[in-house]
Amino acid sequence: MAANVNVALERVQSIGRDVVAALPNVLIALVVLLGFWLLARAARSLVERVWGSREGNLGRLFGRLASGSILTLGVLVAITIVFPSVTPASLFSLLGVGGVAIGFAFRDILQNLLAGILILVTRPFRIGDQIVVDSAEGTVEDIQVRATIIRTYDNLQVVIPNTQLFTGKVTVKTAYEVRRLQYDVGIGYSDDIGAAKRVIEETLAGLKLIRQDPAPEVLVVDLAESSVNLRVRWWIDPPRRKDALDSQDEVLQKVKEALLAHGIDLPFPTRQVLWHDQTEESDGDRERQREGWPAGRAQAPRPRWRVPGPGPGDEDAP
Known part of the structure; x- marks a missing residue:
């Protein structure tokens, strides 16, 4: 029992020594990561300033991509500093295998990303345009990496994937001046x-x-x-x-x-409903104009406009 306790204590002490020995590397890695974060912000601002004056939203998207790429590189550098045994070659091989797995896992995200870039390049619509997509209609507020944000006329927010906008039917109501x-x-x-x-x-x-x-x-x-x-x-x-x-x-x-x-009528739809034994003289004789009644005069209903009593030809009628 005492031997097991001594082994555990030795392991804890070893871990403590390793942590203390790694503290300088951790501090250096944090400084490096901070530098990459500042560099990412500067790169994003520069890309947005250069592209924004010409392409607007496309510059903002490329700025986000540049910032994300620099931060990813900073994390990899920080890992190699903290863990010296990890080499750049092993990192890149790991990224290659992991990239394939991530590609399959996040296929829809990558498709939406590509569709968002193509929308910003081809510009079928822009921020501020009023568009109709299926049952959603409103004003485009933002075109992001994954989706486009629409504010409806009822002040509701609709998030539409970029692939749906790029491959589907979109009606742009403000595409032209009139x-x-x-x-x-x-x-x-x-x-x-x-x-x-x-x-x-x-x-x-x-x-x-x-x-x-x-x-x-x-x-x-x-x-x-x-x-x-x-x-x-x-x-x-x-x-x-x-x-x-x-x-x-x-x-x-x-x-x-x-x-x-000006005395011009604005009529509304009207319908005239007549019973089978109700008609006007101008509508014709029901004995000849049967309108679905069985053949034969004796079975034809007597029009209500006639004077009560047998009419001409009705001598045999009851």
């Missing part, structure tokens, strides 16, 4: 189409929230069940969501007021 909006307005079949178009065009010409060049236009697009549909089209500048809603609010309000002021 944007066209449209809305369908229905008028009655008895109304003068030319007069309605002139009223709408004159109304749009006096609005300040829409562009007059290109000029607004009104087109007939449909002869619907209850109305003749006119498509009102106009342009806005700038093409942001708020400007689109403000202009649409003004256009619809002024167009409705102008059409009603």
Whole structure:
């Protein structure tokens, strides 16, 4: 028992001596690591300053990559200082094997990283653009290494992987300086189409929230069940969501007021429902116009518009 205790004490003392002997190396490694950290910050700032003036977000991404690479190198140097038996060759061989394993383990992260770089290089959209991706719509706030951050119009944050943005469909609503909006307005079949178009065009010409060049236009697009549909089209500048809603609010309000002021109807869908024995004289004789009833006069229901009592040809009817 005493022998075992002595062996344990000797091992503890040996470990203590090794730790004390390694303290200078640890202190040197910490200083070296601090130097690499300062160098990484300086490199990041330099890359962002050089690239940022030309490429914006691409400079920030490359700055992060440069900073991460320098810090990784600093950690490796610090390890070789603390553990002299570890050589650079063994570190690089370890990194080679570990790199393959990390590549398989973090394949999605690497794909998103590459997609983020390609997005920043090709620039299909930029920070501040308003885009639509699947069911998400909002303003691009940041393009990071792994994902892109979107702020919706309801002040919600949506994180979208870069691979989805690079390979999928993205609608950029602020890609151009102007944007066209449209809305369908229905008028009655008895109304003068030319007069309605002139009223709408004159109304749009006096609005300040829409562009007059290109000029607004009104087109007939449909002869619907209850109305003749006119498509009102106009342009806005700038093409942001708020400007689109403000202009649409003004256009619809002024167009409705102008059409009603000129006696032009704005009909709504109507339906006429008749029972099988309910009709008007102009609808025809139910004895001949059966509409799904069995053949034969005696089985046809008597229209309600007729005077009570047997009618012509109904002598045999009960």
